[in-house]
Amino acid sequence: MKGRKRFGRKQHDKKIIILLALIPFVGITVFYLFPIFYSIFVSLQKNRGGNTYWLLMKSEAFQLAMQNTLLTIIAMVPTLLVISMGLAFVAEAGLKQKSRWWSSTLVLHMIPFIIPSTIIAFVVNSLFDSLWIQSDKVFWILFVIYIWKNYGYCMLILLGGIRNIPQETLEAARVDGAGKARILFRIMLPQMKTFISFCIVMEIVAVFKLFREGYLLCGDYPNIAVYFIQNFINNSLYAMSFEKISAMAVVLIVVFSVIIYALYHSELRGESYEA
């Protein structure tokens, strides 16, 4: 009797959990998956001027936005990766030797990451001449903001990667007489692969987030050097050209799916979920 009751409770719980689980998955479907398919549909609809994708590709504003965004990613992401990687190794060495400086400041490197963009834009605005902000030099301001804002987060991710390397592997390599560079490039970096891939993806996401500072600093009409994809999106939104927006969304989603898959495919296949 008692056994049956127990069994009944479990089944009852299972039903409730599965019902509750519908909420997140329905929400994600409604707000993420369905809109993606919907925008594919919208973008393929017949347009007055011809194929939407063709119109988009021909648009000079779109070309400028794509080019600027791509160049920004190429310039900023590797720089940030190298800086945060170096910092992670130095931090690890410092923490190992119980350095007071590192144990007390480690988490403080995260503070720039949490400062709202509007405050950063406000301070930059009050420090720099508005002519300067309207010139193409504003790119370098954004560059510095990008590095300063994100190095702490990336450093902590990569530090996690260094700590994830089994100590025995390193010891074994040292005993075998491997040099420092060899240990770094042949053992440590390959072992940190997942962390580095994740970091690169997050840094690309952060380039897109840099629009917040860019927009709050330069407004709707920035210098063409910092005319990014998001500016193009805003302008298309004002013009209410939904076909264009959908086509753009499809292009970007395909591009990013490919990038993420290339960097991160083993995890996406769900192997990590099995473990």
Next chain:
Amino acid sequence: MKHKNSNRGVSFLIFQLIAILGILATGVFLLYVIWQSVGTDGTVTAEHYLELLLKTPEYWVFFWNSFKISLLILGGTLAVALIGAFVLYRYRFRGSNLLFGLLVLLMLMPYQVLMLPQLLMIHKFQLFNHLAGVILPNIFSSFGIVLLLQYMKKIPYESVEAAQVDGAGDILIFGKVVLPLIKEGVITLAILNLVDTWNLVEQPQNILTDSRLYPLSISFSKYETSSIEALSAGNLIFLLPIILLFFMGKDYLVNGISNTVVKK
């Protein structure tokens, strides 16, 4: 000791310097924000705070909007993430691997890219110029589910099994076994979520047209009456909650952030 020092080399020194520079820059930045708000002519005064709080009613409206948006998103995100992660942790079903892969893909995609299709939906649902249009899409982000699942996978299987043998159903297992063991994950998620939603720019800017609905994160150009100093005071008051939160949760963050990495 000496041997170690000689081994370190120039690159070590450079990065040590960069670390000091980073902390210094942050310190100077924060001091500058404080200095701007208490009077830039050498005398310390609370005048600007009074001007802001008494004579600028917009500030209260914007602050309340920020507060409301952030807290509603936080509550929703925690609920969605806990349920979603728990189901993926407890049940394997056809396509659950695919679903997980999809969640990771969504989590790694820049939000601005996903926002575009969402805007079409929000337009369809007539949620334009409505706070729900900002709040709902943020609640159903996959980041929380993936993060908490990482923490749940670390729970030793024996503790769940023991509870099961004792006859506990899923609800009891969730409350008594899983939840206490993923406390660090929940706190990390809460902090990262609040940091993000305290700083919403694109969504309110694209979805809300009535500036009375604006959160503080985009409204600093929308004041009509205030002086620069009063705005600086507003900046500091805006920054304070998130800094306090950060210092309250900082012990969880170091581990928490490296756990956001989805790994084998």
